[in-house]
Amino acid sequence: MEIQQSSLYKMYIQSLGWQVVSLDGSNVFIRRFPFVGSLAKIQRPTKLPNLTKLVPVLKQYNVRTLAVEPDRRVAQIQLRAWCKRIGRHVRLNGMPFLPTKTMYINLSPSGQAIFDKFSEAKRRAVRRSIKNNVTVKESTNIDDLIRVKNKSAGMFGFITTYGIKKLWNIFAPKHAAILLAYSSPNETVGGVLLLFWKDTAYYWIAGATKKGKKLFAPTLLVWEALKLAKNRGAKQFDFVGVWDERIPNKFHEWKGFTKFKEGFGGAAQYYPLTP
Template sequence: MTEFREVGSADQWDELIEAHGGHPLQAWGWGELKERTGSWRARRVVAERDGAFLAACQVLVRKLPWPFGHIAYAPRGPVTDDPARLGEAADAIAAWCRDHARAVSLKIDPAVTSEEARLGSAWRPSEKILIPNTAVLDLTPDEDQILASLHSKKARQYIRKAGRSGVAVRPARREDLPQIMAIYHDTAEADGFFIHTDEFYETAFDACTDVNQVFVAEHEGDVLAFLWNVTTRGGTAFELWGGVTDEGKRLRANYLLKWEAIRAARERGARLYDLNGLLNDGISKFKMLFVSEPTDWMGTFDRPLSPLYHVWEASLKLYRKLFK
């Protein structure tokens, strides 16, 4: 028999997520960010089967136009102790979403491979939100072993070169945000990718204090690069956003910055460092200097929970076609 309970305490939820090796996008702060900056509501549920832990899941719920109810999305969830039980856990959370959130569907994109886990036939591949093709470092060896394991000899050389050139890495402060955002705007324009408003990142700095690990690299008082990660103890360090100036590239500040972020994630107790997304661009080539091979997570899946699901999907496709 499966029983459910919702958790309403930030401390209790984060302790639970970290005790079971959960992803930082399942932490309280990430749900708080999505509530403050959009139309999502975060609900946090634990599933127990026969009195034992089965899964925990932070589900983001958004209201749809009548009569569809809601859609539900569990970024990098649900959290389980055993990837082999992911299908069982996902089915349980889907049932909760149907019965307690009036969801027309549940979308998930767990950070596990297809070899580690399987989903039942009711789940269908879906349009991705998070990129499944990524680069991942194992943080369980000691620092010297991790450094020696970096795929590129050049990366190790540039890490040391940046330090010798006087580049220093430190945790970011809130007063660094204007410089961080100036770098990010320039990086986004140069590489052609979308970023949110500055207010979004200010909110993220405040809302995600439970998982934030934000760093800047500086030289002679000038900020040259930043890297914004979210990290859970016993779980994953996940790169979200980063950027570097031309001077930072010249001094190889981004190499030392990434290495110090890796070290900090390991010190916090993360077991994996996910460089988050490979897109066959210059940023992805830089990421691949740190790992020997890419990792493919299983991808994004939807579980229809209502007879109206297919009507909603058709309506959404028509809307995108007409207003793209």
């Protein structure tokens, strides 16, 4: 089970004003919108819901649009057939809410073995960041992370951190951690929010200031996040999204951070695409 189907994520979604219906082993997120009907999302189910159970729920909540984004264990051919049947009852959303491709790093090897799989440029960046006197510390201050992320994302940075404080309050401390990077004791130049569920650590949100990027803080933060995740018992590290070459005309803006994430030696993982 991925984190989007967890009990804590259900609480988080409800805190944002969504209704959650548990159906056939999966959580269905429903949000009503005036005049246009409701939107339903089924995110990362390990199996597709039985239509005889799902369709009545969609009608009950006046769902006009359905987004389904299954777990990697759902085969593409199975999703295609399921969508063809459900498409007779509701409009399917064609634009993904969640990444369709991600990168996983296996945390089972030793820390040194994980580091050795980094590209030469990434290993050098870690060393240069340390040489630049960047320090990384674990924190419980979600406001500091939000400030860094908002600053790094530009004019509309607040959109990228919507609901993050609620997420932190629900998941922390057992299932979340914050790492902040400092160029000096009073200057935060980067940060990462990690979420933990089952045996997976999720690289949920990350950001760095211009100064932090010049000091290679983002690379050092990933290295420290990998070590923290391993120490907390995670078996794999999910980068939570990279650009997907199967849909080349979408999310071009992701190519930059995709190149960044690919430098850490992970393996690509693909989710089935909604037709």
